[in-house]
Amino acid sequence: MxxxxxxxxxxxxxxxxxxxxxxxxxxxxxxxxxxxxxxxxxxxxxxxxxxxxxxxxxxxxxxxxxxxxxxxxxxxxxxxxxxxxxxxxxxxxxxxxxxLAPSQDRDWADDVARQFDAQVRGDRVVLRNVRDFQWRSETDYTPRWETREYDLSKLSSADLVLSYWMGPNIAHTLVSFGFDDGRRLVFSLEIRKERGESFSALGGFFRRFEQVLVAADERDIVRTRSNARGEDVYLYRLNLPPQTLRPMFLGFLAKADELKRKPAFYNTLTSNCTTVVFEIARHVVPDLPLDYRLLAAGHFAEYVYDQGGLVPGYSYAQLRERGYVNPRARAIPADAADAGAYSRAIRRGVPGIAASELAR
Incomplete structure (x- = not known):
């Protein structure tokens, strides 16, 4: 055979x-x-x-x-x-x-020591514990927590902010809302560090950190990344219909209230600064698709661009190049008397932002 x-x-x-x-x-x-x-x-x-x-x-x-x-x-x-x-x-x-159970009662680091509280009555929103720290360096700062009032009928814009600290695939995601009077408010889901603790991507897989949703002034929460920490920060104007701004804003308030009532662990992949933005956006636009870039947060802006969520008429490369804020951010002194100077500076040249907005 x-x-x-x-x-x-x-x-x-x-x-x-x-x-x-x-x-x-x-x-x-x-x-x-x-x-x-x-x-x-x-x-x-x-x-x-x-x-x-x-x-x-x-x-x-x-x-x-x-x-x-x-x-x-x-x-x-x-x-x-x-x-x-x-x-x-x-x-x-x-x-x-x-x-293992998440807790609200630990010796928290100063910048996440408080959770903001929101009261909404019609168009009027009162936020307590809005963070407005003055950062001279990552460890040298003046704490300041404020009570602020906002008029939702004056809500006029939203910007996506990505801050890179460890290569092109990993970034922190923030959303900044703008009002007609020139004021801005940023929401950022962060790990709630204990005093002396630092972020660990691996630790985020093992219930090492709780979550906290921070409401802060741009001069605090964006500037500390572009200036104090030396991260690479990019800002993009979101292409959102006016009727979606309010539910998006209220979505962040609802998420903060949920975390106050029921603390939750941060997870590096499934429950982080990017997934919370997607979760809130999907309540407003239910047909948003899942995508690997929701996990690789450094590419999240490109995902938003592909969904038509950034300013039209430009390539993604153009939006990214003109949205890089660090050179403009570092030109503004930390003790600038005008609280809006930083916000105006980082938006100069960013597509979709009119000159009239920079004059407020």
Missing amino acids: PAAEIPPAPGAGRGWLRIAALGLLSTAILAVAAWGAGLIAFQGPAAAPLRNGLIGAWCLLGAAACAALPWRRASAARRRPALIAFAAGFAVLLAWWFA
Whole structure:
């Protein structure tokens, strides 16, 4: 019989299926081991030796579980203890995970110490705890919280602001609303840092941070990024029909109220500064599609452009180039007496913004 016609050995197909199944199972074990290591790293004991020891023990248990899989037809009795121990450890970690609860009562960092409160009566909105810090550097600042009143009938514009601090794919997303009198108010979903804590993208996967929605003056929340932190900041005028501005604005107030009543964890992928903007926008425009750029926030402005949400008549590259605010932002001194000087400066040359708006 020619070699090409020799039939496969009995059971050869089942052998490959068995190897594939074991490969998938070992991959799942390694993924669970990595997840558990991250959970211990970000939620475990504060003492580094104990925390690192627990991580090491858990990883060894995962390796032992992989080694105990029946790659060779060994006795089930010999491999069962390692697999049972790993499953039991996973159950403990899951119970720990689900027991983690967000809180409103921690020693918060100064810039997220307060949550704003909104009272809406018709067109009149009173906001308490609007942040207006004066930032000289990231650690040198003068705290200031204010009560402000806004007239929703004077709401005239909205701008998308993206601030990049770690490459082109990661950015912080803010939305700034403008009023006919020249005042502006920015909403920003942020991690609610505890005192001395700093942001960690990995920590955001492991319930390390609560969320807070901040309402702030542009001279505070945008300037601290363009000037104090040295991030790359881009501003785009949103192409929104006038009738959508009010529900968008009220959507941020509703989200803040929700977080005050029911605190929630920040999640780096699923519940962050960009997804909250999409969530609110989708209440106004229900047919907005899902897109990978909702996860890669650095490309969110391009997503908005593709949905017709930025000023028409320009390419995205043109809007991005003319929306880069840093050179203009750094020309305004931190102690400028005119509170609107920063806001006017960063909008000069931005498509869709009329000269009359810059004169207010």
